[in-house]
Amino acid sequence: MADPESATTGQARAHPGKEQDFGRKKPRLDDVGTPKKQVSKHKKSRAARKRDLNPEPYSPEDVLHRDIIQIIGKEVVDKALVDGSAKNSPLQFHDEVELEILSISSGGDGLALAPTPHPPWVVVVPFCLPGEKVRAKVYRSGLMHSLADLVEVVTPNNELRDQSRVQCKYFGTCAGCQYQMVSYETQLGLKRDAVVKAFKNFSDLPESSLPEIGSTIGSPLQYGYRTKITPHFEAPRQSQRQPLDLAEPTPEWLKIGFNKVGTRTTMDIEDCPIATKTIRDALTPMREGIISKIHTYKRGVSLLLRDSLDMSDLASSLDKHVCITDQKAIVREQVGGMSFEYQAGSFFQNNNSVLEPLTTYVKNAIFAHTSVMPTHLVDAYCGAGLFSIMLSPHFEVVTGIELSADSIRFATRNAELNNIPKGKCTFRAGDAANIFATVKSFPPGETVLIIDPPRKGCDENFIRQLVEFKCNTVVYVSCNVHTQARDIGMILKKMEGHGDGKTYVVESLRGIDLFPQTAHVESVAILRLVSSDLGPS
Ligand SMILES: C[S@@+](CC[C@H](N)C(=O)[O-])C[C@H]1O[C@@H](n2cnc3c(N)ncnc32)[C@H](O)[C@@H]1O
Known part of the structure; x- marks a missing residue:
């Protein structure tokens, strides 16, 4: 059993560097699945091309690939792999498409077929549910699929979705949770x-x-179950390394939190409702401490907040908890x-x-x-x-x-x-x-x-x-x-x-x-x- 945060990082690796890849004005053509001949200047090595066509076994990419085969059919996928069209996305960077979600991937994302007249091609959209009609914006393409951001749920599946269940203001942007909008019973069914x-x-x-x-x-x-969280932040650039005026709002560049969905970029997170109360209470003072001395950091840091019984108070029956932040301390x-x-x-x-x-x-x-x-x-x-x-x-x-x-x-x-x-x-x-x-x-x-x-x-x-x-x-x-x-x-x-x-x-x-x-x-x-x-x- 491992830490889902590491798994979350794994998921982000599956859709790496969305903003790095597409934040620039002219996206690299192969990122959006444009046929190879248009990108002759950026020819990939034979090994890289082979890797692209063969996801690493048991990786999140491989797991998604099997989900895609289930939708498109093995014969079609095998043929596309052989004739090379498996990488030819019919969708371009920032195409906005309307989709009907068919099923949920093992990673918790909605899976839909790209609108006709395209050849069979899957679009992967987070935070949506089977039967829903959604609008989504493509940001990257891979083998027989494109990844897209959810823009809008046009027709919700009201049997499954209830937005009032969502307890976190970052849900829908943060990569940590996928299922807050559905009942717990449904979550357990999806996991089965x-x-x-x-x-x-x-x-x-x-x-x-x-x-x-x-x-x-x-x-x-x-909710309130996670006894460990590891938010992270990047070090300021040279030009940003001056003490901040704490009376002013925190600058845009300073983000202390978790990965944004589908990216490796950090989003600012002030609270995490799946963490225990002890951890939630400790997060704000910890963030304030970092913000006050952010100019001293030369490297990014992965923080640790771990819920522990208070070792100095074990004799009392009160079950007092403390938040441990030192990797070497005893929990x-x-x-x-x-x-x-x-x-x-x-x-x-x-x-x-x-x-x-x-x-x-x-x-x-x-x-x-x-x-x-x-x-x-x-x-x-x-x-x-x-x-x-x-x-x-x-x-x-x-x-x-x-x-x-x-x-x-x-x-x-x-x-x-x-x-x-x-x-x-x-x-x-x-x-x-x-x-x-x-x-x-x-x-x-x-x-x-x-x-x-x-x-x-x-x-x-x-x-x-x-x-x-x-x-x-x-x-x-x-x-x-x-x-x-x-x-x-x-x-x-x-x-x-x-x-x-x-x-x-x-x-x-x-x-x-x-x-x-x-x-x-x-x-x-x-x-x-x-x-x-x-x-x-
Ligand atoms: C998922 S954790 C399970 C730990 C324990 N069973 C528990 O529930 O607390 C996996 C553990 O395997 C250890 N580990 C990783 N590779 C190992 C290896 N090759 N041989 C023995 N232990 C290993 C890790 O250090 C980690 O503590």
Whole structure:
């Protein structure tokens, strides 16, 4: 599970530099998809051209490409890729078009077909919903699609859209949230659709190998949940490096906030209603402090605001919170009855309200349909020990591995903090694949492996050893359902290849919402080892 802000940056990378590309008076012709021969002066290298026609696998561009194939049809897209027309946008920079939204992309944007008489071509427009008629302005084109800004919702889908739900004045401009205008139930449905599509497009598994994908588990808090935000700002230019007159309005060039949708440019953000109250209260004084000394900054800065229990007040039962801004400071959170500490700059889930439901769901799923009671837990990519520690009462032995030595220090500390018997939970720093060498003495039939990798998923070395290890249950938790689908597809295929009569079945698969109001979805899959034809092994 990762930070949606990093995913947001990923999204911005998918539509990079809108303003840089088009802010100039004469846009580069290839940005707007004009046929190649008109841009002979700007010939791209063969490698760049190949890259343009082959989005990096599992990247946001690749995910969007699959959504586009679903609308236009594979045959048409393949033909256009072969004859080179896949990059020939029929739409020009700043063309304004009226569109009917057909569906929502996995990134949360509306997808429409460009108006006829154009050849099949998709237009991607944020903040709109299926069935809506919208006006949109094109700012960039890519493979078989153009990206466009929403100008106006001409005919809203009143069954889904209710503008009075929007709680943030920046919604519609900021890249952070996509879904504030729809009910929470609809958001959860859209996230389920994203899981369904990811497994269809990226697992390479027949539908028959997958269970009915469950409904998405909701977050108890839908606003005021984010325990971490990272607004950023650029340093002033040389000519701007004088102290500001604080009685005057802040100058136009100074923006402290998040990315504007579809760009890498920062927009000024004074408040973020999806963040916790502690963070919202701290944002204004932090901004004022920066503005008063902006002339001293020589480089842009990514700020950190992290919600923590007040460590100086832990004895009181008042649950006092503070905002931590120092990357090295220690943050403390409570999840269920357990306490967790970690360094503010290192990984910890950003929605405290959903962590008890998440870990309880994982625990219940592990013990639900198994005749053998698992006794050993392996927590790969364990961070500061969230799953290890929350699930430790249900296992005899727990071990975790994690690349960050700092996180491992805190995982060990967290075991002590929660009075877990000495030696029950052990943690080591290193690549996740190294764990298999250290759990050789674990009884595979009574062992559960939890995997919670970063967005890029697991590597082949890890999957190869997982398949050889053959533990009773694998729980795959992921913030990137596309790499999760790829990895699960790979695990099932490699098991088949082993020919020893054992395989994994995907017992359950469903999303859990760590990031309400956004299109990001976390997904949890339970894989159970079975004899190929006899059922549970
Ligand atoms: C999505 S986080 C999950 C952390 C933890 N399970 C939790 O829920 O708090 C992924 C973690 O994997 C770690 N990581 C990244 N690459 C790794 C690797 N090759 N081996 C082990 N850990 C890795 C990151 O440092 C990060 O803490």
